[in-house]
Each structure stands twice: as structure tokens, then as C-alpha cells.
Amino acid sequence: MLLFVLILLGLIVGAVVIVVGMYNGLVVLRNRVKNSWSQIDVQLKRRHDLIPNLVSTVKGYATHEKETLENVTMARAQAMNANAGKDVKNIGAAESELSGSLAKLLMTVENYPDLKANENFMALQEELTSTENKIAFSRQAYNDDVMFYNNKIEVFPSNFIATSFNFKASEFFEIENKEEKIVPEVKF
Amino acid sequence: MWELIAQNRRKSIIILIAMLMILVVLGGLIGAYISYPDGWIYGVPGAILIWLIMALVAYNAGDKIILNVSHATQVSKDMYPRLYNIVEEMKIAASLPHMPEIYIMNDSAMNAFATGVKPERSAIVVTAGLIENLSRDELQGVIAHEMGHIINRDVAFMTFAGVLMGSINIISHTFLRAIFFTSVSRRGKLGGKMGKSNPMLFLFTLVFTIIAPILASLFYFAISRKREYLADATAARLTRYPEGLASALEKITSTAGDVAYYNKITAPMFIINPLYSRDLTSGSSTVNFSTHPPTHERIRILRTLHGKGHVSMREYQSVYANHRKGDSSLIPDSGLKDNTPTSIRQPFAGDTQSHKKTLREVGDLLMAANGFYFLPCSCGLNIKVPPEMEKKHIQCPRCGTALTVPSIGSQQNFSQNQMSQLGAIVGAVAGGTATAATTALNTGPLSFTKKSADRWETFTCSCGSPIQLSPLFKARQIRCKSCRKKITINYPE
Numbered sequence: 212m213l214l215f216v217l218i219l220l221g222l223i224v225g226a227v228v229i230v231v232g233m234y235n236g237l238v239v240l241r242n243r244v245k246n247s248w249s250q251i252d253v254q255l256k257r258r259h260d261l262i263p264n265l266v267s268t269v270k271g272y273a274t275h276e277k278e279t280l281e282n283v284t285m286a287r288a289q290a291m292n293a294n295a296g297k298d299v300k301n302i303g304a305a306e307s308e309l310s311g312s313l314a315k316l317l318m319t320v321e322n323y324p325d326l327k328a329n330e331n332f333m334a335l336q337e338e339l340t341s342t343e344n345k346i347a348f349s350r351q352a353y354n355d356d357v358m359f360y361n362n363k364i365e366v367f368p369s370n371f372i373a374t375s376f377n378f379k380a381s382e383f384f385e386i387e388n389k390e391e392k393i394v395p396e397v398k399f
Numbered sequence: 400m401w402e403l404i405a406q407n408r409r410k411s412i413i414i415l416i417a418m419l420m421i422l423v424v425l426g427g428l429i430g431a432y433i434s435y436p437d438g439w440i441y442g443v444p445g446a447i448l449i450w451l452i453m454a455l456v457a458y459n460a461g462d463k464i465i466l467n468v469s470h471a472t473q474v475s476k477d478m479y480p481r482l483y484n485i486v487e488e489m490k491i492a493a494s495l496p497h498m499p500e501i502y503i504m505n506d507s508a509m510n511a512f513a514t515g516v517k518p519e520r521s522a523i524v525v526t527a528g529l530i531e532n533l534s535r536d537e538l539q540g541v542i543a544h545e546m547g548h549i550i551n552r553d554v555a556f557m558t559f560a561g562v563l564m565g566s567i568n569i570i571s572h573t574f575l576r577a578i579f580f581t582s583v584s585r586r587g588k589l590g591g592k593m594g595k596s597n598p599m600l601f602l603f604t605l606v607f608t609i610i611a612p613i614l615a616s617l618f619y620f621a622i623s624r625k626r627e628y629l630a631d632a633t634a635a636r637l638t639r640y641p642e643g644l645a646s647a648l649e650k651i652t653s654t655a656g657d658v659a660y661y662n663k664i665t666a667p668m669f670i671i672n673p674l675y676s677r678d679l680t681s682g683s684s685t686v687n688f689s690t691h692p693p694t695h696e697r698i699r700i701l702r703t704l705h706g707k708g709h710v711s712m713r714e715y716q717s718v719y720a721n722h723r724k725g726d727s728s729l730i731p732d733s734g735l736k737d738n739t740p741t742s743i744r745q746p747f748a749g750d751t752q753s754h755k756k757t758l759r760e761v762g763d764l765l766m767a768a769n770g771f772y773f774l775p776c777s778c779g780l781n782i783k784v785p786p787e788m789e790k791k792h793i794q795c796p797r798c799g800t801a802l803t804v805p806s807i808g809s810q811q812n813f814s815q816n817q818m819s820q821l822g823a824i825v826g827a828v829a830g831g832t833a834t835a836a837t838t839a840l841n842t843g844p845l846s847f848t849k850k851s852a853d854r855w856e857t858f859t860c861s862c863g864s865p866i867q868l869s870p871l872f873k874a875r876q877i878r879c880k881s882c883r884k885k886i887t888i889n890y891p892e
Contacts, residue, residue, distance in 0.1 A: 250491060334480065340535075341484035347744070348492035351639075 233372045240360040244381050247353040251384060254345045255294060255306060261342065262287045262313075265335050269316065272326035279316050286312045299382040306346075307386045313339070350384050357381045411556045418563040418615050422446050425567060425611050428604040429574050450566040457562045462514045462522055469512075471502035471524045472768040479764045482530060485539050486523060489546045492637040499523050499549065505765050509533070509651045512669045513545040516555045523549075531754075531761050532654070533647055540634055540644030547633030553626045560619050567615045571608045578605070631697055632715035639710055639744045645701035652694045696722060708743055774802055777867045800867075805859045846887040860884065 266280050273280075286309040293305035317336070326332055361380045364373040372378075423443055430442015456464075476483040482501060490498055499515070500522040507528040515521030523545045530538065548554055635641040703718045704710060763783075767773070770786035778798035793802050847858050849868065856868045862882035877886050 247494065250494075254491075337481055337484065341481075341488060344484075344488045345491050348488055348637075352492065352494050 230372060233369050234376060237360075237363060237369065237373060237376070237378050240356070240363055241378065241381075244353070244356045244360050247349065247356045248384075250349040251346065251353055252294070254342055254349055255290070255302075258309070258339070258342045258346065259287055259291055259294075261335065261339055265316075265332075265339065268329065268331050268335060269320065269326065272323050272329070273319065276316070276319050279312070279319055282312045283309075283316050299384055303385045310343070310386060346386070350386065354383050357383055411552075411560075414618050415556075415559060415563065418560065418567070418618055419450075421611050421615055422450055422563060422567050422570070425570055425607065428600075428607055429570065432600055432604045446566070446570055449570065450563060453562045453566055454559060457558050458516055461516060461558050461562075462520065465514050466502055466522065466524065469502075469504055469524060471504045472765075474501045474503050474764065474768050478767045479530075479760070481535070482525070482538070485535070485542050486546075489539065489543050489637055492543070493546050493550050493633075495546070495550060497521070499546075501525075503527060503530075503765065503768055505769075507531070509654060510669045511541050511545055513548045513554055514558075515549065516558055518549050518552070521549045521554065527761050527765055528654075529651075530764075531758055532650060534643075536638075536640055536643035537647035537650065539638050540640070540647045543634035543637040544630050544644060546637060547630035548626070551626065551629055551633060553630065556626075557623065560623075564612070564615045564619050568612050571611050574608050627697070628700075628719060631701060632712055632719075635701060635704055635710050635715055636712055641701040641705040641710060641743070645698045645705065648694055648698050648701075705743060710743055772804065774804065774865060775867075776800055776802060777869055801857070802867075803857045803859065803865065805865055846889055848889040849891060851891060860886065 262283060266284060269276065270280060286305070290302070290305040290309045293301040296302070317339075320326055320332075363369050364378055364380055423446060426442040426444075426446025427439035428442070430438035430440070430445065432438065433442070474482065486501055487498060495518060497519045499513070502522055502524040504510075504524060504526045506526040508526055509528040509532055511523065511525045511529055513521060513523050523542060525538075525541070529541065533541065631644065634644050638644070700715070700718050700722050703722070704715055707714060707718070763773075766783050772784040772786070774782040774784055774793075776782060776795040776798065777800065778795060780795060780797045782793070782795060782802065784793070784804055788804065791804055793804060794800065795802055847866075849856055857865055858868075860866050860879040860882060862879060862884065864879065864881040866877065866879060866886070868877070868888065872888075875888060877888055878884070879886060
């Protein structure tokens, strides 16, 4: 009888240990996802901050590109709105729009050699390029973490823990690469 | 990734233990030889003590020692934003919690290495030649390779293995010298104990003392080569652009000239070992004793990987296995699990800067890193004042204007006049400069009184940057270029 009780007790303790371990594992993964999202967020904000300076620098040289500049400014405002909303899909869409209009702007710059040689512009371009890279790299890290976390939520047996403690799957962050879609105009 | 590190660590520990055994046996044998037969009681702890002391020093100051030996100086972001940005990009890609310090070696040879026992305290060192000659993508590849060494914990292993190898070397060298250079008379005296001890023991000790360093370095080299491939694989995964590293390696090996400051310990740390850097053409004759795999093979693997269009650790593994005829033990299976292949990115398009301009930038960077002060003259010339210069006034070599060298503390302010133009733009983004500028405006105008109305005059703003007034300047106020403060100018009556 005593033996039976001991075995039962042992089983219960073992089960609790396993559940707690799984729960903690899920929390760690969820925090990792949160942390890598904040990395992306930092870079997106940095890009938003750089754009007004870029626009004002380009304005001084490229007076005929009003429309392109307005597009960039608009896309930035939209992206900032979306960022306030915290919805990963919306942010992704708005940011792809911004990437596209930025790429277009940088392409028109090719027609203004004075602007290209401007030191302010060169420093800004380096910062922008690097920020784009950082967004891409942090996005990759984020998506890796999300995949790992989502897998853990769906897979047996941790899916039981996930449903009972309300762990929700995170969304992937996608930015379409619009640069490749833009075909540069050829003038003769 | 974590499994990869764990597996790495297990293998490293086995190797380290093997090397430690060599050290212990060496100490024991020498001890026993000096005072037969119980000397090993002192020999073994003695050898371990030497190793412990060296390991402690290496752990606490190893990175600083290595940086000093290599004559490297630290670089901050405003000195060369591009390099800093590339390192930061790779730091983000590797999800490293701390930004490694960046150092530059004033050397026209192309090379790089990473140091630091812990990832929290790491440094990446590049030569000036590397920045001068590589494109952004290539430089990124090299930095990613070094980052790979940091996140795979290679640096720590290399340091400790290097220390063990060093201890074995020191002990065996000292012993061999003691034997060969002891005078006959002394030997006679000591020989009373030693000579009679045991001729077999003497022979065995002698042979082992000669073999031990070779054995230790074989262990050391064997694992270091695999680590290079592993760092290449990590670099490909981090950059998603294997061609960058491939063409960087090609450029590094095809140019003449080796790094000037290296020694036996630091040499294996470089991306291309300066001791054996000519292996691009020399085939496999030196392979077993070199710390790095043949570079042409590394390039070939990276290029094949690039041709596949997408990259992951698993892809690298399969390409590696193909090239090495079925040798697939590079990355443990557990390290491959959570690794989705990602497609290769587009090359960086903005590399339009002329080589001459890059050379000039790197030259400025080196001077800035070494504490030179950048004194702009009104004629457009940027005079670089060395930190040891004591004269207060110099003449501009182009226009002859007398210039005042700003004193104490202004050396650190290099960035302020260099960055003055872009500082307002880029710096304002960080928030720091913008608020500093507005508060500075509120503190009210400062003033400067000209000595004569029709001469060139220079004075230093309270922020440390020099301001020049031309004889044509007649206004009552001037705004400092770097701190945006308004300064009132008074004229003599």
C-alpha cells in the first residue's frame, strides 16, 4: 500500500515537473520572439527617422521629382501608422510599400550627379543601406524564432500545454522585395 | 545553433584534455629525470602551475595582449560609419547580445581576426588594406566569418589551446636547452644524481620532450581547420551571400604582402594564416600542418553554394561533403535541424566610390584612430595634427594662414568637424545632437574679440572645434559649425 502511494506520488511529481518544464520552455521561446521583434522595430523606427532628412536633401537638388518625394513621405506616414497598430501583417504591407518608394527615389537620384557626390547624401545613403540590411537580417532572425516557437506550439505533447495556457502562434514578418519589380526607364 | 556550440565544446574539451595529458606527462618525466625517482611529485604540479598562470593571464588580459602585439587601435562609429554598420549588421544577423569592439591595424596587407574569450567581450580586428580593397559585400563576408568564430566560441578555444601549446613549448624548450647547454663540470656534479638515475628514463624523457610540442600542435591544427569551414558556413548563412566571402578570400590570397605584426600564437587566428598564406597554388603539401584549410577549396565550396541559389547550414554541409569526397562530419545533425534555407540576396549596388577616395578615407580613419587632430583651414585644406605635437600655432602649408592648435581634450573631438555637415543630419536621428544643439542655443551667445579688423584669426569654440574668421568677415555673429552655438564677434575700435 505504502509502495503504491509512493509510486503514485512519484508519478504526479514527475508529471508536474514535465509540465512546468514545457511551460517554461514555451515562455522562453515566446520571449525570444518578442525580443527579436523589438530588434526589427528599432530598425524600422530608424528608417522612418532617416527619411525626412533624405527627402530634404534630395529636394535641394532634384526639383523635378516632387511626385516621387511625396510618395516616399506618404509611404512613411502610412508605415508609421501601421507601426502604432502592432499588427505584423499590416506593418509588413506598409513597410514593403515604403521600401518600394524608397528604391524608386534612389533610382531617380542616378540622374543627379551633383546630388550623388553630395557628402550629406552619401552619408545618408550609407545609413539607409545599412538600415535596410539590418531590417533584412533582424527579420530573418525573427522569422527563425517564430518558426521554432510555432512548431513547438503545434507539436505533440507541448500543444496541450500551449492550448491550456493560451500560447498563440506568432505571425511571420514579410517584406516584399519591390526593388526587383521596378524596371528602370531607358531614355534615348 | 545551440547544439552546434555544445558539440563544438565537447570536442574542444576532449582535445584540451589530451593536450593537458601531454603537459602532465611532460612535467612528470622531467621531474622524475631531475630528481630520480620521486621528482614527478614536483614536476606535475609545476607544469600545471605554469599552465594555470598563463591561462589566467590569457583569460583576463589575453585579448588586450593580442591587440597590443598586433598594433591595433580601436575605431568608433563616427570615424568610419561604413565599417561600424557592417559589423552591426552581422551582430544583428548573429543575434549577438553585445556589439564587438572594432580595431584597425595600420597594415596594407589584407587580413582580419577576432579575439575575446567571451562573446560579451569580443573584438574584431581588420587591416587597413582590407577596407581599402574590398567592396561592401566582400567586407561583410569577412566580418561575418569573424562573427562566426565569435558565436561558435572558437576564439575561447583557440586562446586556451594556444596557451596549452605555449606552456608545452616553454617547458620543453627550457629543458632541452638546459640539457644541451649545461657545462660539463656542472653536469658532473648534478650527474651524481641524474646520470645514475636511469638511462632508459633519460632517453624516453628526451624523446618525449622533442615530440610533445609537435604532438600538441597536431591536435591544435586538426581542430582549427574544421573551425574555419564552420566559420565559412556561418558566414554564408549570416550574409546570405556566399560570393562576397569567396571573392574576398580570392582577393586576399592573390595580393602580395603579409601582415607585419603576427607571431606563432596570433597567426592561426587570422582569416588567412599569414604563415601559410601562399596555399592558393601550392596544393596539399602543407595541408596537415596548416591551421587553415586550403583557401582554393574554401572558395570553391562557397561558389558552389552560391550557385545553388539558396543557403543554409545543411546546404553548406552537402556541398562540403561533395567537395571532400563524402566527408560529412563537419556539422552535427542536431545543428542542422532548425535551419530553413533562405534565398541568396542581391549584391549591394551602391559601390560607386572611387578607389582613390576610399584610400583617402582609410588614411583619415587611421589618423583619427591614432589621435590625430583634424584642423580645417579656410582655404579648404584639412591639416592633420599628430597627437604628440606641442606647438600651439602652425602655418597652413597651402595658404600660409596662422592656425591655432586647440589644446587638451580636443583630440577626442575629431568627429565634430568631420561630422559637422553630416552630424546635423545623421546625428540628429540619434536624438543626442539635436537636443544638445537646442540647449546650446538657449545658453546665450559667447563672444570673441578680434585683435585687428583685417587679419585672419582663429579661435576655439567652447565645444572644442576651431573657428576661422577671414579678413572679409564683418558680421557681428557667427554660428559654430559643429555645435551650432551663436558666437558674438567684437571688433577693435
